[in-house]
Amino acid sequence: MTAKKDKKDRVLSVRDLNISFETASGTVRAIRGVRMDLFRGETIAIVGESGSGKSVTVKTIMGIMANNGKIESGRIDYTFTNEKGERETVDLTKLSQKEIRYRFNGKHIAMVFQDPMTSLDPTMIIGKQIMEGMILHEKLSKAAAKERAIDLLRKVGIENPEKRFHEYPHQLSGGMRQRVVIAIALACNPDILICDEPTTALDVTIQAKILELIKELQRETGVSVIYITHDLGVVAKVADYVDVMYAGRIVEKGSIDEIFYDPRHPYTWGLLASMPDTDTNSKRLFAIPGTPPNLLEKIDGDAFAPRNPFALAIDYKTEPPMFNVGGQHRVASWLCDPRAPKVEMPDQLKERMEKMRKENEGI
Amino acid sequence: MTQTEAREPLLHVENLKQHFRINRNYTTKAVDGISFDIYPGETYGLVGESGSGKSTTGRALIRLYTPTAGKIIFDGRDISGNMKPEDEEYLRTNMQMIFQDPMACLNPRKKVKEIIAQGLEIHHMYKDQADLDEKVNTILEKVGLSREHATRYPQQFSGGQRQRIGIARALVLNPKLVIADEAISALDVSIQAQVVNLMKDLQDELGTTYLFIAHDLSMVKYISDRIGVMHLGHLVETGTTDEIFKNPVHPYTKSLLSAIPKPNPRVEKSRIALTYDKKKEGVDYTAGTAHQLTETHQVLATDEEFERWIKDTSY
DSSP states (O other), X not given: OOSSOXXXXXXXXXXXXXXXXXXXXXXXXXEXXXXXXXXXXXXXXXXXXXXXXXXXXXXXXXXXXXXXEEEEEEEEEEEEEOTTSOEEEEEGGGSOHHHHHHHTBTTTEEEEOSOHHHHSOTTSOHHHHHHHHHHHHHOOOHHHHHHHHHHHHHHTTOSSHHHHTTOOGGGSOHHHHHHHHHHHHHTTOOSEEEXXXXXXXXXXXXXXXXXXHHHHHHHHHOOEEEEEESOHHHHHHHOSEEEEEETTEEEEEEEHHHHHHSOOSHHHHHHHHHSOOTTOOOSSOOOOOSOOOOTTSOOOSOTTGGGOTTOOGGGGTSOOOOEEOSTTOEEOOGGGSTTSOOOOOOHHHHHHHHHHHHHHHHO | OOOOTTSOOSEEEEEEEEEEEEETTEEEEEEEEEEEEEOTTOEEEEEOOTTSSHHHHHHHHTTSSOOSEEEEEETTEXXXXXXXXXXXXXXXXXXXXXXXXXXXXXXXXXXXXXXXXXXXXHTXXXXXXXXHHHHHHHHHHHTTOOGGGGGSOGGXXXXXXXXXXXXXXXXXXXXXXXXXXSTTTTSOHHHHHHHHHHHHHHHHHHOOEEEEEOSOHHHHHHHOSEEEEEETTEEEEEEEHHHHHXXXXXXXXXXXXXXXXXSOHHHHHHOOOOOOOHHHHTOOTTTOEEEESSSSOEEEEOHHHHHHHHTTSOO
């Protein structure tokens, strides 16, 4: 860690991460220079379409990257309190997957997956699945582990936990299963909780409940949360900071207010505008034209340029650096260069901004 | 839609039931007596949580299942029960479906051309090979693909493009009604808007009627003229989009509406979703009857429930 004293407690710092995958049809450059910081008790949301590299980033942190993946460069520094009670920082990219698995997964860094039906073992009662990690990592006795498991079940909002402890995953509804997965993830009091599309497989009515639960638990335990999602509604509800990813790069990052009320990157504009809200009256939805780039091919300049109606000539030649546009807001777009022409966001989005401003005055 | 009442419905569904017998003692009542009408040229949105029977309804209508009971009248022809051969022919050419998963619904061993032409071939709806190719190319261009794509295989396309192929396959027969079963939920956000715009454009151009089945309420609101809300196999409320969103009466509809995430962080952070528990509310769907609020707006309730719910609405 740097000598500079951070005011906030930094848990994770990712620097210039580059990851590629060897496939039969060539090398896929999935992550291209990702930089990210996570502080204690905070929530980051990584937003992007499929193939943008958001899942690869967190899978690398968890040490569960696919076998054909290779970390080209960069470091992931994880700071934690070790068994002796000392602060320790390790670079997760230097450790073997096995070592990460034994020392950190579950204990320090835990993950909630998208589909609770496939992430739970159908042949094991849920109580046992919650106890597993505690017995393995914390060497608790069975009785103590059981007590804590029941406690956890109660905490995640499952009624009658003593009875549910002995049930199998198929006896629970989708929302309850996801609650169990969250209980498993929190069993060893991790520092970081990674939620990979935690509500995508759930119904709208249950989605909000699960998100509220994670927020509630976060307040209690002070765990830092990384959300991966493509649903901006989820982001709006939970996140403190947002990283927008496109084609393996973070194209815009900032606090939630900066991203939602003052977006600067045309891709973020497109994402925000293409999601209708219940007051959208315009005849057509704003759609980002084209499809995401193929990362098998070498990308010259800005990866988003071919889909960007505001692309400048330089976008096709040189990749834009991260421009600092004030506060914690960083944007990788040449449009933020002082020499660039001024462009306006699409009309649909402008209307939305105006409406949000009015809504916020009411609060 | 204006003045839908005056017109003949394209599809009339009356007391449709679709039960699945699991064993001697247990039968799943996936759809348990629903009635609604769809008028020509409109989009009818069917919403509800998973397990509410909305997909089953779509599949029963296009007769992938044999309905347990009830009546389906499609363009004046009875298509429930045993169909007459000419009615079946009419149904198969005039009602089409777009499926949820564009990865799974296209045959990987067939070229795009063959996938799209299959319906035309089966129903002999072309004059000669040149006419067939022409029809395939026209529809491909209409959905935003080019004729070069016709000789490729499905796996050579992205998700959004595949869904376009699915739409082309459904529309090539020039059907009157297209059932879109969660047609956009498997797509990326930036692609969803493209596909929805395409479906709207095609509707303007061809006058196709859509039954749009989805759980994403903001998208349903955007595309639909009228909406039906389903829960546990019952159609609890139906009405025009405005009526449902401005004046929801049924508590389930209210809870669904309150669950829509809003892309405004300050509002969203303070939003608490309403919960709906059928048991706690003491609602018995089987005892309820359809109560008419306006000509288009109706809700499933018993008389007592109806009185109670209607108090805090503008009716």
